[in-house]
Amino acid sequence: MKELLGLGSKTVIGMVHCLPLPGTAGFENNMEKIFSQAIKDAKTLEAAGCDALIIENMGDGPFNDFLDIEQTVALTAVSTLVKEAVNIPIGIDAAFNDYKSSLSIAKAIGAAFVRIPVFVDTVMYYNGVLNPCSRDAVLFRRKIHAEKVKILADIQVKHTYMVNPTITIQDSAKMAVSCFADGIIVTGRSIGTETPIDMIKQVKAVVNIPVIAGSGVNANNIKEQLNIADGAIIGSSLKEGGKISNPISLELTKKVLKGLEE
Numbered sequence: 001m002k003e004l005l006g007l008g009s010k011t012v013i014g015m016v017h018c019l020p021l022p023g024t025a026g027f028e029n030n031m032e033k034i035f036s037q038a039i040k041d042a043k044t045l046e047a048a049g050c051d052a053l054i055i056e057n058m059g060d061g062p063f064n065d066f067l068d069i070e071q072t073v074a075l076t077a078v079s080t081l082v083k084e085a086v087n088i089p090i091g092i093d094a095a096f097n098d099y100k101s102s103l104s105i106a107k108a109i110g111a112a113f114v115r116i117p118v119f120v121d122t123v124m125y126y127n128g129v130l131n132p133c134s135r136d137a138v139l140f141r142r143k144i145h146a147e148k149v150k151i152l153a154d155i156q157v158k159h160t161y162m163v164n165p166t167i168t169i170q171d172s173a174k175m176a177v178s179c180f181a182d183g184i185i186v187t188g189r190s191i192g193t194e195t196p197i198d199m200i201k202q203v204k205a206v207v208n209i210p211v212i213a214g215s216g217v218n219a220n221n222i223k224e225q226l227n228i229a230d231g232a233i234i235g236s237s238l239k240e241g242g243k244i245s246n247p248i249s250l251e252l253t254k255k256v257l258k259g260l261e262e
Helices: 031-048 068-087 099-109 134-143 168-176 197-204 221-226 249-258
Strands: 010-015 053-055 088-092 113-116 122-126 129-130 150-152 181-187 211-213 231-233
Touching: 010 031, 031 068, 031 249, 053 068, 068 099, 088 099, 088 181, 099 113, 099 249, 113 197, 122 221, 129 168, 129 197, 134 150, 168 181, 168 197, 197 211, 197 221, 221 231
Parallel strands: 010 053, 010 231, 053 088, 088 113, 113 150, 150 181, 181 211, 211 231
Antiparallel strands: 122 129
């Protein structure tokens, strides 16, 4: 098996987007459906040939900075079942920026990595200002003896605005490296929006850790994106109509991955 999240590894990571969890605005008292869709999506990603997957509470909007206890428990339950159902590496993303939940779940189930959206940047989003958590996250990882869990850190993440817009993407990338990120995620402005190639190149030029395209990767651009990036996180383009709540399509996932060969 190729190295996961290594320089030049071309790692393809599929997203398992959970339906709304308990305590959130969209929850429909349907835990069995939440479990079954997450497990099915994970198996589909594995069957199609994805190298890894991330489990995220994507249906829980509008997001808060941290998960409520009922969300954390539900996300743990989903992640445990998914881990038992597949044999590819798993990552955890407790959105919007709950590093404690992500790292704790990862440690408990033996996940390989976490995604932390706001690691070194101070940003604004619809719920206010989000402060970076790099120091707290790295110390918490050590506290719970989860040093083997890799941290993939977004920089200037989608759906947010920099409080200080004069900070360049390269500055953010170098800060993430100095704060012990294991990989850097670069995104477009929103879900499904292509990550600009020039932005990936700028980040690759100043860091010596993997750089991952975090949005808008599809069958038409995956080869171009992965000619520069070390990996890609893919979600909406694997679903019919690009709708986040839809199940993963095996046909679409295979089509996207086939784009690497063309």
